[in-house]
Amino acid sequence: MIQSRADAPHFDLWTEPWITLERPGGGRERLGIEQTLLRAHEFRAIYEPSPLAVVGTHRLLTAILQAAVDPQKAADLRRLWAAGRFSEDRVRAFGLHFGVRFDLFSSDAPFLQSADLALQPAKGELVKTAAYLFLETPSGSSITHYRHGSEETQVFCPVCAAAGLVTMPAFATSGGAGIKPSINGVPPIYVVPGGRTLFESLAASLLLPKNLPEVASHDVDKAWWSREPLVGHGQEVLEVGYLHSLTFPARRVRLHPGELGAPCTRCGQVSHWGVRTMVFDMGESRPKDAPIWFDPFAAYILPDDTSGKGPRPVRPIAGHALWREFGALFLPHSGGGGKAANTRRPGVLYQLANEDLGIPWEDYPFRCVGVRTDMKAKVFEWVDAGFEVPCRLLSNERAGDTVQEATSFATDCMAVLRGAFRAASTETRKGERHHGLAQRMIDDYWTALAGPFRGFVAGLSLLSPEQFETQARLWAQSVVREAQRAFVRAISALGDDAENLRRQVQGERICRYRLRVLTQKRYPLHEEEVND
Secondary structure, three states: OOOOOOOOOOOOOOOOEEEEEEOOOOOEEEEEEHHHOOOHHEEEEEOOOOOOHHHHHHHHHHHHHHHHHHOOOOHHHHHHHHHHOOOOOHHHHHHHHHHHHHHHOOOOOOOOOOOOOOOOOOOOOOOOHHHHHOOOOOOOOOOOOOOOOOOHHOOOOOOHHHHHHHHHHHHHOOOOOOOOOOOOOOOOEEEEEOOOHHHHHHHHHHHHHHOOOOOOOOOOOOOOOOOOOOOOOEEEEOOHHHHHOOOOOOOOOOOEEEEEEEEEOOOOOEEEEEEEEEEEEEEEOOOOOOOOOOOOOOOOOOOOOOEEEEEEEEOOOOOOOOOHHHHHHHOOOOOOOOOOOOOEEOOHHHHHOOOOOOOOOOOOEEEEEEEEEOOOOEEEEEEEEEEEHHHHHHHHHHHHHHHHHHHHHHHHHHHHHHHHHHHOOOOOOOOOOEEEHHHHOOOOOHHHHHHHHHHHHHHHHHHOOOHHHHHHHHHHHHHHHHHHHHHHHHOOOOOOOOOHHHHHHHHHHHHHHHHHHHHHHOOOOOHHHOOO
């Protein structure tokens, strides 16, 4: 029986409040998409407990604005920045044409879902719990992250269900046989422009046509609101437009709403409608032999021609502080070889560096978000870090090369620490006796370098390229100093008997000597500077 509109489940993301926003002076307010865009200049940023949902929501809003504003040349973006807010006429015109496509529970065009699936579970459908909407919520055979309990008890209000849906185009991962990741493969680290307001963050995310992904289709762009609301099971798509990529339906989904009248297990808010189950299966993907899709908000490592491997996104690595990827994420690189890998920073960074957009910033703020996986179905953690990048460095290849070489030098010093500790503790490569202590030494080393690295980058922004070498030498001194301190702290914990004391002295000599040799090779410093 078809329900009347008054009795049918309904939640219109275009008008219903579901995006939580932070006010500049404190406090929060929840708005629908239309009001979020019209009042973006009034708020500081999107607020969500999950940074993955923040990125998903930001990419959805960016896609809508890309279509509504449709910037064709730098002058269009300069006018936008001068206005300081998004055009009410353009936003309302978009809503007039496509607002009906944002109803979460629509019977014939549900948002980011396949309309050929029923609103209630049907015989033969692969029904799963709503827990599958969030990577951080344990479901199926996935490991428990931040919450403990049975996935069958999870029930989400429409606000949380929407937050889960918008994360999938960016963060859908492999999930077993036949379940492939989204358009960017194993999720990369996403670089999201920030700003003093949400308007600035979104305006800095809009791209000119020449800065869109090279393989993006200009003839066929199946943005969610303009395409047929059907998602084929396991359908491979070769031709993808930019707006299609930002709303990529990597999963074939249909939420099953029911009357709730109880708190949402994720946010605690009481809602009339809730979602306990859904159809959740493989949706769209790109063929294995398709040209790589360079997402404008992700950085890539470019192997040399002899490796036989293609480009791959910069992804989180266990125990790897995100600032170590600063050069790859933000700065240009000459590609002149050397120890540091060639990289390609996000396209949005390229546009900010090379176009006169009238942005009144001296430092560009960015938020970097990613998830660490086993490159398959297991998800271990998310990473979330903020950076401010001096504008003077964004178009300076010499700065990019200097930073890449600096982080490479610090990595080589880490290898020296490991080797010297092994020699001093009689630990073999396969031994586990002092593995925990050695790892704490490495963690202490990288933690201690975070502050000096910020100073190193800030110093580069104040210098001419001819003076970069001096700044690099100061960095090398800091690295060696922190490496020696970390080594002494770790080796001192082995014990104070005669044999261990002898090994400590010998280990310190080995560490100091190897660091000196490495430094002289990479940065020809005077011996007294290395030992300072």
